[in-house]
Amino acid sequence: MNKIRINVDRNINYIYHMNAVAKCSADDGYAGKYVRLHKVEDLEVLKQNAGKQGYTPEVSEVLKGNFDIYIYNVWYEIRSEMMEYAESLQKRFNESGFTEEEDAKAGVQSKTYFNVYLCNSISNGAEELYTEDGRLVVGTNQTVDEAYAYIQKAYRRYISSIG
Secondary structure, rough: OOOOOEEEOOOHHHHHHHHHHHHOOOOOOOOHHHHHHOHEEEHHHHHHHHOOOOOOHHHHHHHHHHHHHHHHHHOOOOOOHHHHHHHHHHHHHHHHOOHHHHHHHHHOOOOOOOOEEEEEEOOOOOEEEEEHHOOEEEOOOOOHHHHHHHHHHHHHHHHHOOO
């Protein structure tokens, strides 16, 4: 049974979107498309708090205040395309037998799913692997084949961390 689940989550996409437009991560051109939607002051608050653990009350207010802007101006525009991309990736993993083979090679039997969250605002920025809870955030700027190969590598790192 395939243990990789491909997810499209609006909240994760929103957080990465806000970090991208505030230029808290690699500036790859994404910000230029959407920066006009948000107040300069709000983006400055995010930039000043980048890298800090948790959210300050000020950051929380900025995030709450910009959520609807994101939903109506970005999310509804990208959701369908992201879902199609996710379905293509999920199908590849479901049909591949990849996780069973890797688990057997590593001599482990993972009892949880490895959750991959797709994010459209990551292109040249770093994808993130959270081995402690089997979670990966990966950009959608690559082909399905490239994403499939990247996720395979991340799954192998994850399996080696629990083995």
